[in-house]
Amino acid sequence: MTVGSDEARAARTAPPGPPRRATFRLLKQLFTDRLALMGDNAGTYGDVVRIAIGPKAMYLVNHPDLAKHVLADNAANYHKGIGLQEARRALGDGLLTSDGETWKKQRRTIQPVFQPKRISRQAAVVASEVDDLIKRLAAHDGPVEILHEMTGLTLGVLGKTLLDAELGGYETLGHSFEAVQDQAMFEAVTLSMVPQWVPLKKQLEFRTARDDLRRIADELVEQRLADPVENGEDVLSRLIASGSEQGASRERMRDELITLLLAGHETTASTLGWAFHLIDEHPEVGERLHAEAIEVLGDRLPEHEDLRRLTFTVAVVEEVMRLYPPVWLLPRIAQADDEIGGYHVPAGSDVVVVPYTLHRHPDFWTDPERFDPGRFDAANPAGRPPRYAYIPFGAGPRFCIGNSLGVMEAVFVLAMAARDLELRKVAGKVVEPEAMLSLRVRGGLPMTVHRRDRTRRANAA
Numbered sequence: 001m002t003v004g005s006d007e008a009r010a011a012r013t014a015p016p017g018p019p020r021r022a023t024f025r026l027l028k029q030l031f032t033d034r035l036a037l038m039g040d041n042a043g044t045y046g047d048v049v050r051i052a053i054g055p056k057a058m059y060l061v062n063h064p065d066l067a068k069h070v071l072a073d074n075a076a077n078y079h080k081g082i083g084l085q086e087a088r089r090a091l092g093d094g095l096l097t098s099d100g101e102t103w104k105k106q107r108r109t110i111q112p113v114f115q116p117k118r119i120s121r122q123a124a125v126v127a128s129e130v131d132d133l134i135k136r137l138a139a140h141d142g143p144v145e146i147l148h149e150m151t152g153l154t155l156g157v158l159g160k161t162l163l164d165a166e167l168g169g170y171e172t173l174g175h176s177f178e179a180v181q182d183q184a185m186f187e188a189v190t191l192s193m194v195p196q197w198v199p200l201k202k203q204l205e206f207r208t209a210r211d212d213l214r215r216i217a218d219e220l221v222e223q224r225l226a227d228p229v230e231n232g233e234d235v236l237s238r239l240i241a242s243g244s245e246q247g248a249s250r251e252r253m254r255d256e257l258i259t260l261l262l263a264g265h266e267t268t269a270s271t272l273g274w275a276f277h278l279i280d281e282h283p284e285v286g287e288r289l290h291a292e293a294i295e296v297l298g299d300r301l302p303e304h305e306d307l308r309r310l311t312f313t314v315a316v317v318e319e320v321m322r323l324y325p326p327v328w329l330l331p332r333i334a335q336a337d338d339e340i341g342g343y344h345v346p347a348g349s350d351v352v353v354v355p356y357t358l359h360r361h362p363d364f365w366t367d368p369e370r371f372d373p374g375r376f377d378a379a380n381p382a383g384r385p386p387r388y389a390y391i392p393f394g395a396g397p398r399f400c401i402g403n404s405l406g407v408m409e410a411v412f413v414l415a416m417a418a419r420d421l422e423l424r425k426v427a428g429k430v431v432e433p434e435a436m437l438s439l440r441v442r443g444g445l446p447m448t449v450h451r452r453d454r455t456r457r458a459n460a461a
Contacts, residue, residue: 015059026051047061061352062353067353127303138449143447150273165236314411364389425445
């Protein structure tokens, strides 16, 4: 079924989907290969698919017009769904998991921190953090775990740009957030049928991680209360001020802070991991990145204005997020009956918009599996697909609040890394996606670091 077909269809017709006899196969994919579950069914049944697994039915939406309907035009009818509901155990009612008036108040509190002018003023901080990263990488003799390094970088940037705090001492943050994602996805795929008191390894690790995140959030709030910033524009200061004005509890501040720590680092770290993998697979892209960095930056650190000049680097980031959108699934729950693409969707249904499949839709992308930064050539804006065919940061009212900071950080990292280094995957490393709350590289990404001669390489290019 595609948009606009068969207008005479009865409004209460259910979408097509796999038969009941496919339940075992669907369950297996739900546990082991969620990307294939979405991609296979979208390819077989079309742009609206009903996937019934046991007592649950999930409605897969895979067309720009239909994504716009769910995420923007009728967004009030769709609250947060699968995965995010389960993550609420650790994240509480933070910006990522809340809905309605609670979400609106939270968004108003934090929004000023992400204003373009303020983010542009953070460019020097981001560039300095990236410079420290490049120096650390250059000092390595053996393989380095790139995802670990990217997590450390993004947490450091988040602390200094958004919280006016130093997060370098909280080395457990990355591991704790990984345990939260593992547990949230486990509960989602098991339909929360495994009691939380069962002492499974994942459950035990989750409890430890949740306690660790709460401790860190409480410490950050206490530190700011003890040493307040006059007229502070950072998130911590705004949360404390807002809490005082609205009578919000310390628990609510903790929820917001934990959510920001997760969302603020995980998506950018995942994008950078995929970028280094794809650049290693396509060395000609690495050479173009190197040449552009030499031409635009020379020996200096990047500035915010350079984002307009690092056009190929920006295109690489955009193409990486097309193939491997960090938020690969946008889950919603319908609050009232709706009609999507001519099909009836009952109230209470799980509705999922999947950027991973939407970004590969053959009607909107030529050779969609191919890595081609040229798709995002700034000189050819007419070549871009419809707006809602590309939604790496979501869409509608819940469009990612931190997109500008994330893109600036990713562009600075790729430009500075390409200028000074070559990163190559360790021989034999098989790179596979792992679809959790974010789309990360399964099992890490060990790479070897090789220093470049800037002048020789630039002249050769």
